Every structure is written in structure tokens, then in C-alpha cells.
Amino acid sequence: MFIVIVGAGRVGSAVARSALAAGHEVSVLDEDPLSHERLDAGQRDSWEEEGGLFTVGTALETEALVEAGIERAEVFIASTDGDNTNLIISQIAQKRFGVQKVIVRVMDPARAAWYRQQGLHTISPAEYAIASFEQALEVEHV
Amino acid sequence: MYVIVVGAGKVGRNLGRELISKGHEVTLIESDRGRYLAMEEDFEHAVQYGDGTELWVLERAGIQRADLVIAVTGDDEDNMLVCQVAKAKYLCERIIARVNNPRNHDHFKLLGIQPAVSATDLILRLIEHEVPRYGLVHLLALEEERLEIIELEVSADAPVIGVKVSEISLPEGSLIISVLRDGSGFVPKGDTVIQAGDEVLLVLDPGLEEAITAYFAPNGTRAGA
Numbered sequence: 349m350f351i352v353i354v355g356a357g358r359v360g361s362a363v364a365r366s367a368l369a370a371g372h373e374v375s376v377l378d379e380d381p382l383s384h385e386r387l388d389a390g391q392r393d394s395w396e397e398e399g400g401l402f403t404v405g406t407a408l409e410t411e412a413l414v415e416a417g418i419e420r421a422e423v424f425i426a427s428t429d430g431d432n433t434n435l436i437i438s439q440i441a442q443k444r445f446g447v448q449k450v451i452v453r454v455m456d457p458a459r460a461a462w463y464r465q466q467g468l469h470t471i472s473p474a475e476y477a478i479a480s481f482e483q484a485l486e487v488e489h490v
Numbered sequence: 491m492y493v494i495v496v497g498a499g500k501v502g503r504n505l506g507r508e509l510i511s512k513g514h515e516v517t518l519i520e521s522d523r524g525r526y527l528a529m530e531e532d533f534e535h536a537v538q539y540g541d542g543t544e545l546w547v548l549e550r551a552g553i554q555r556a557d558l559v560i561a562v563t564g565d566d567e568d569n570m571l572v573c574q575v576a577k578a579k580y581l582c583e584r585i586i587a588r589v590n591n592p593r594n595h596d597h598f599k600l601l602g603i604q605p606a607v608s609a610t611d612l613i614l615r616l617i618e619h620e621v622p623r624y625g626l627v628h629l630l631a632l633e634e635e636r637l638e639i640i641e642l643e644v645s646a647d648a649p650v651i652g653v654k655v656s657e658i659s660l661p662e663g664s665l666i667i668s669v670l671r672d673g674s675g676f677v678p679k680g681d682t683v684i685q686a687g688d689e690v691l692l693v694l695d696p697g698l699e700e701a702i703t704a705y706f707a708p709n710g711t712r713a714g715a
Binding site: 444 | 575
């Protein structure tokens, strides 16, 4: 599959690397050229040598999205550190470029829930953290 | 009318003040603590502290009963999100969004967020429409309706001087709607006679500017000059 990932922070870069290792074609878009180093960190070969693609830019710039290959993307992952940015760019990927599968990181559980109802595949790290804490509390109480 | 304004920077603050002075009920939402505190004295309960893209903050401000939501933060994604949520989740009838970067205009359109207002675009439009050599000023362009309202000063050599309005055969698609003379304006009747120095307001189909100018200011003095 051809996957475009916007935002190569901790989550984005880890997902990018595992997707590449799983044999997918992966293109990463991030406004910070330094985030490229996160993709390389601890690896024997560089991100490009492994076959990964990297573009510097923001996802609101149509040219940057096109350069990153969105027109042939089968999967679009929005994982910048901005909830609103992720929600907007994923709708652009869906509505303007017709990407089939769009996955959005939304920290705020309330916004994640509402946009999930609207048909976006949202993942809220905070929801997982809350559930984990609640579970840990229960275990200790037993 | 109950209006929620998200973002209390220069635009939001002044908008809020104007709306309040016109008798509207207004809540400004500002996420910067310092800015909020500085405004609180002035606006009292009309300003609330919080991130206006958080649903509970919007609900606390009473978005369910808002007649109009205006998003004027410095961040286009935030403005788009606020308006999208206001319209689709809270069924707010009217929204207005500010576009910071004119290149994002298409994104607002794509997500159905209209009207989206960009200061840069407004100024550019003024510059594009300013046609000094004709003495013609664009007052309003109704793009969707494909109409324009212009103002022209009647120059001393204009062929229409001394002619009754009913006898001026203007091109199809144009109409004199008002005449400004000696500091006051009136709607002309058929027997109103055009004088040099009159300022004439016309409504017309776009593209007729040049033809119209030939009637009122053939050699192009500037309106108001």
C-alpha cells in the first residue's frame, strides 16, 4: 500500500517505520526538517536508503501534499501535534484527493468522538491513556 | 442577536465592541490567559477564557443558542474547525470565518465554510478594481449575483450633461440608482437632469465599466478628485 503520513513526531515516525518495515511504501510530510532525524534515529540505514520518502512542508499547502504523493495515496495518516490541523487536513485528503482510508490522531476525546460519528477514523491517544489509568487503578484495588 | 466570537485579537476585540454597541449580546472566547485578563476589565462577562475549539468551551459559552458564530483566530485550521462544529454539530444558522492565509481559501470552500473573509483578498480586490484613469470607484461586487455597484463623477465634458435620465440610453444591464449632488444623495427620476460634478451610482453587469465610463467621464477624471 502507499501510505502518506503527515507529522513525524513520536507517533507518526514510529508508525512510518513499522509500515515501511511491513513492506508498504511510505511517504512522510513534516514542516520540520529535523523530524527526518527521528526517522533515522537508531537505524542502520537512513530513511531514504530503506526506501522511505520525506517531504518538508505543511499539509495545508496543496503543493506539499502533491509532492508527498497524495494523489496516489491509498492511506492517509494525520498525526501532527495539532488536533484541529489533523481534523482539517484529513478532510482535505478525503474530499479533495479522494483518499480511501484516512486515519486521524485527535488528542481530545470529545472532538475525536464527534468526528468519529461524522465518519472519520479518529484515534485518541488520550482515550487510551485514560482507559489504561483506570485499568491500573482497578488492578491495584483488587 | 446572540453572537459568539472566537479569538479576541485585534479583529475579534473590535468586532465584539462594535456588536455590543449595536445592542447585540456577545461572548468573546480567548485562549490566551494574559490577553483574556487584560480584556476582562473592559468586557466583563462578555469575554470568556478558554480554547474555543474545545466543545465544552463552546457549550459553556452557549453555542446551542447562538445566532451567529464568528471565528477570527490567527489560525486557519482553528477557524475552520470552530465553524464546522458550529454549523454541523450545534446547527448554528450563520457562521463567518476569517482566512489568515489567502491560499487556504479553497480549503474553507471545500469544507463548506462560507462566508470566509480574508483581509488580504479584500485589499487585493480593491487594488484590482481601482481604475484611476476612468474616475470610477467600485463600491460593491456581488460575485454570486454577478452584479457590481460603481460610483462615477460626471466630468465637465461628459455627453450626458444636461440630459434627462430617461433620455440617456445606457447599455443593457446597467441602471442609475442614485445621484449625489451638493452633498446630498437622491434617487433620480426620469426627468432628473445630470449635471457636471454629480456623483452617479450605478448598478451593472460586470464588464460594462468601460462603456459606462464613456457616458459620464470620457476623459477620466478621478471620482472625488
